[in-house]
Amino acid sequence: MMNLEQLLQDIDGGKRVTREEGLYLLRNSELLELGGVANEIRFRKNPSQSVTFVVDTNPNYTNICNVDCIFCAFYRHPGEEGEYTYSVDHMIQKFKEAAAKGVTTVLLQGGVNPALPFDYYVDLVRRTRNEVPEVYPHFFSTSEIIGMSAVSRMDVSEVLQCLWDAGLRSIPGGGAEILSDRVKKKISGKKGTSADWLRVMRQAHRIGYKTTATMMYGHIESDEDIVEHLESIRQVQDETGGFTAFIPWSFKPGNTPLEKVIPHYATPTRYLQMIALARLYLDNVQHIQASWFSEGKKTGQIALHFGADDFGGTLLEENVHAAANFVNKTNTEECVQLIHESGFDAIQRTTLYEHLRVYKRMEVAA
Numbered sequence: 001m002m003n004l005e006q007l008l009q010d011i012d013g014g015k016r017v018t019r020e021e022g023l024y025l026l027r028n029s030e031l032l033e034l035g036g037v038a039n040e041i042r043f044r045k046n047p048s049q050s051v052t053f054v055v056d057t058n059p060n061y062t063n064i065c066n067v068d069c070i071f072c073a074f075y076r077h078p079g080e081e082g083e084y085t086y087s088v089d090h091m092i093q094k095f096k097e098a099a100a101k102g103v104t105t106v107l108l109q110g111g112v113n114p115a116l117p118f119d120y121y122v123d124l125v126r127r128t129r130n131e132v133p134e135v136y137p138h139f140f141s142t143s144e145i146i147g148m149s150a151v152s153r154m155d156v157s158e159v160l161q162c163l164w165d166a167g168l169r170s171i172p173g174g175g176a177e178i179l180s181d182r183v184k185k186k187i188s189g190k191k192g193t194s195a196d197w198l199r200v201m202r203q204a205h206r207i208g209y210k211t212t213a214t215m216m217y218g219h220i221e222s223d224e225d226i227v228e229h230l231e232s233i234r235q236v237q238d239e240t241g242g243f244t245a246f247i248p249w250s251f252k253p254g255n256t257p258l259e260k261v262i263p264h265y266a267t268p269t270r271y272l273q274m275i276a277l278a279r280l281y282l283d284n285v286q287h288i289q290a291s292w293f294s295e296g297k298k299t300g301q302i303a304l305h306f307g308a309d310d311f312g313g314t315l316l317e318e319n320v321h322a323a324a325n326f327v328n329k330t331n332t333e334e335c336v337q338l339i340h341e342s343g344f345d346a347i348q349r350t351t352l353y354e355h356l357r358v359y360k361r362m363e364v365a366a
């Protein structure tokens, strides 16, 4: 039997959490105790009384996909009503419009569309760098990169190298969901294994890419799966150091096949637990991202006191959660205000967490 108080003290003192301890914390610790230690460690890693955010947008170049994840409401099959694929010209125009609104990061993902040639992706990256230098491309999930490998008949590392040569430097961590093959087989059987996701990330990091790591929980996973997921991320980070941040979000059931089995959202309490546990477990990841978008603004604000030091992006455009009837909007001003209300200075950052602009809290007169 573990002594919870002693364990939290040991973690606070720098002890690395084991799998067994992670599971024990998830099942036995009081949320406020867990959050309290996570918050202390957050300030040790990121000492300033500030929270970062990025001005970004999250468009999609195609919704055609052959992977059929049962948690996804976004994709369409070829010929199905509502399917689309945008040309490179169209996307460049969109990026220019976003840049004119102050966007500095474009997080771009699609479905996995086997009709698109590899040249499309290379062209998209190269033209973005050349024609819209104001925005930083944060493009393509592991699933799309594996899809590019199939289309081009090159191996994943060659695909990554070609995208690097075209100017890509940063890749989003989407497609991880839960890194447990027991879960993956059921919710995204055609997507590849946990090892596939981890392999793409390792290869990307070796080339020099920075990526994020994500987790979508709140469906059919167990506590053990959550801990397994964190353990896998931590191991890769020990090897490569390539993850800039960890970003958890909860499953949104609307309009998905999985809705019949899991019709409800995970609770805010569970979200705060995920944020705090991630901060404790991922002792080698600098930034933990709270999401005003996926969990609601109030929950996002509270998460800033449970171990998170980043507030994500402004998300000018978002279509994936919207397809599941989950819509939340903000803008730079509100993002800054939400961070200020939470007791922090707000710092606008780049994709790679360099600081661009500080928005100081107004001192409230006594």
Ligand code: SF4
Binding pocket: 065, 066, 067, 068, 069, 072, 073, 074, 075, 110, 111, 112, 143, 188, 191
């Ligand atoms: S989550 Fe991505 S890979 Fe899976 S079906 Fe949706 S678009 Fe395709």
